[in-house]
Amino acid sequence: MRRPCARCGPVRLAALAVLVLAWHGPGAPAPGPAGPAVPSGARGGPAERLLPEADLPPPAPRQFRAAWVATVANIDWPSRPGLTTREQQGEARALLDRARALGLNALVLQVRPAGDALYASRLEPWSEYLTGRQGQPPRPWWDPLAFWVREAHARGLELHAWFNPFRARHPTAKTPLAKPHLALRAPQAVKPYGELLWADPGDATARAQMLAVVEDVLRRYDIDGVHIDDYFYPYPILENGSELTFPDSEAYLRYLGEGGALPLPDWRRAHVDSLVRALHEKVRAVRPRVPVGISPFGLPRPDRRPPGVSGFSQYDKLFADVERWLHEGWLDYLAPQLYWPLASEGQPFVPLLQSWVQANVRGRHLWPGLFTSSVRPPAPVAGEGLGTTRSWPAREVLDQLAALAREPGASGHIHFSMVALLQDRDGLATQLQRGAYATPALVPATPWLDDRPPPPPRLARRADAALIEPGAGEAPARYAVWRRIDGAWRLAVHGPAERRVARERADAVVVAAVDRSGNLSERQAVRWP
Numbered sequence: 001m002r003r004p005c006a007r008c009g010p011v012r013l014a015a016l017a018v019l020v021l022a023w024h025g026p027g028a029p030a031p032g033p034a035g036p037a038v039p040s041g042a043r044g045g046p047a048e049r050l051l052p053e054a055d056l057p058p059p060a061p062r063q064f065r066a067a068w069v070a071t072v073a074n075i076d077w078p079s080r081p082g083l084t085t086r087e088q089q090g091e092a093r094a095l096l097d098r099a100r101a102l103g104l105n106a107l108v109l110q111v112r113p114a115g116d117a118l119y120a121s122r123l124e125p126w127s128e129y130l131t132g133r134q135g136q137p138p139r140p141w142w143d144p145l146a147f148w149v150r151e152a153h154a155r156g157l158e159l160h161a162w163f164n165p166f167r168a169r170h171p172t173a174k175t176p177l178a179k180p181h182l183a184l185r186a187p188q189a190v191k192p193y194g195e196l197l198w199a200d201p202g203d204a205t206a207r208a209q210m211l212a213v214v215e216d217v218l219r220r221y222d223i224d225g226v227h228i229d230d231y232f233y234p235y236p237i238l239e240n241g242s243e244l245t246f247p248d249s250e251a252y253l254r255y256l257g258e259g260g261a262l263p264l265p266d267w268r269r270a271h272v273d274s275l276v277r278a279l280h281e282k283v284r285a286v287r288p289r290v291p292v293g294i295s296p297f298g299l300p301r302p303d304r305r306p307p308g309v310s311g312f313s314q315y316d317k318l319f320a321d322v323e324r325w326l327h328e329g330w331l332d333y334l335a336p337q338l339y340w341p342l343a344s345e346g347q348p349f350v351p352l353l354q355s356w357v358q359a360n361v362r363g364r365h366l367w368p369g370l371f372t373s374s375v376r377p378p379a380p381v382a383g384e385g386l387g388t389t390r391s392w393p394a395r396e397v398l399d400q401l402a403a404l405a406r407e408p409g410a411s412g413h414i415h416f417s418m419v420a421l422l423q424d425r426d427g428l429a430t431q432l433q434r435g436a437y438a439t440p441a442l443v444p445a446t447p448w449l450d451d452r453p454p455p456p457p458r459l460a461r462r463a464d465a466a467l468i469e470p471g472a473g474e475a476p477a478r479y480a481v482w483r484r485i486d487g488a489w490r491l492a493v494h495g496p497a498e499r500r501v502a503r504e505r506a507d508a509v510v511v512a513a514v515d516r517s518g519n520l521s522e523r524q525a526v527r528w529p
Helices: 012-015 085-101 144-154 204-220 249-259 264-286 322-328 351-360 394-407 417-422 426-432
Strands: 018-020 049-051 063-067 106-111 158-163 166-167 190-193 196-199 225-228 292-294 413-414 457-459 463-469 476-487 488-494 500-502 508-514 524-529
Touching: 063 158, 063 204, 063 417, 085 106, 085 144, 085 417, 085 426, 106 144, 106 225, 144 158, 204 225, 204 264, 204 476, 225 264, 249 264, 264 292, 322 351, 351 394, 351 488, 394 413, 394 426, 413 417, 417 426, 457 524, 463 508
Parallel strands: 018 524, 063 106, 063 413, 106 158, 158 225, 225 292
Antiparallel strands: 018 049, 166 196, 190 196, 457 463, 463 500, 476 488, 476 508, 508 524
């Protein structure tokens, strides 16, 4: 149920039909600090003018347009370990600039690839993918996550922090573990599995570590989302033609000896469920308006698949009961990895999309993941980090986006990964910029977290620009800005410090504040004669 807005009164109702245009001459005073812009007619200047409802800008499009920025194996950023601070920051700015220019509105940055940290942490060691050696801080010192948050917000982008929940060491790691890595502090909580180290989901210490890491980040960084991927129990590894057994039999036998009755698969799923539920509760307790996102493997559990769908079962192999998490409301957005072509036999894109829409009984955001890195350039990309035999033309991704646009139950998508867009493989980024992303979009609102609109901004008209000042109260996360040029409205999204709207050829500017949950304020306007 939507909560009433205590800040909204008769003025808001009137504003639904018309926008008051503040007419200020070059020498007229700017709006006062006490509230929204006041028509200059109220000060004895020109008479108050109203913009007819038919002339209002159209509503801003709503679509989550994001890309994962993978740090594990240096897939996306930084390009290699051990770069200087200046080089790392330069690469980060290039990714952020590209994301904004392309028309994305969010990035999902991997900050915990394998029990390590891409930020200053007392709980886990610095990642070797940043500095070249685990535990070694960057020199000169800087905090990458603080930098990414600040730079993303300055560009009007959301920055979601991506945590791998249980992987403790990746096969590409080259340097020794360093304190305070969990495998050194609590070795009983970490199990070897093939070439991996894995924090055992059945171990309470491993689950508590994950929750403590997330809480630490929430309390110290102004992130826009908490995001976990599909690594719960590890993907099975084949050894001599058989699946290698995850080494938790001792704990399971102890559980049975204490009177437990769950079969092994249900016992494992109970541990993963416990982590997902506790994560959701932790985020709600610490930062109630921050959404929790999960990106699971893209196939539903076998007994809930559409006809003709076959393949790997995360329910039976990763012990991830994603459908239950949706039913219980333990997440705010789901990004199932739909990493197959539209016409894939056994994994058809559209039926899989529709099956996740049907499973989304609580109406949470559905933002599928797309395997954009399968769009290949003519020659291999050196040092990309993620090997795959797939090779798609850009048209495949464009057609998948068109299919998503036709499905009302999906309101966005996430590209894996940013490197493919940065490289403009097969002209994909250029085609997105000119086509599907030609008009900017706001992230869909999340009313179950907060449905109260922020205070409207105040506008002052100058000869060559409109100047924005935030309204009293909640600071805006960004601004939606419409400029009318030759009778057509053009939308842009500004960061909170981008308060000058150049007039150029515009005869009117309309601005709304956007809060952290995607709510829009009343729109304010200025017009030039």
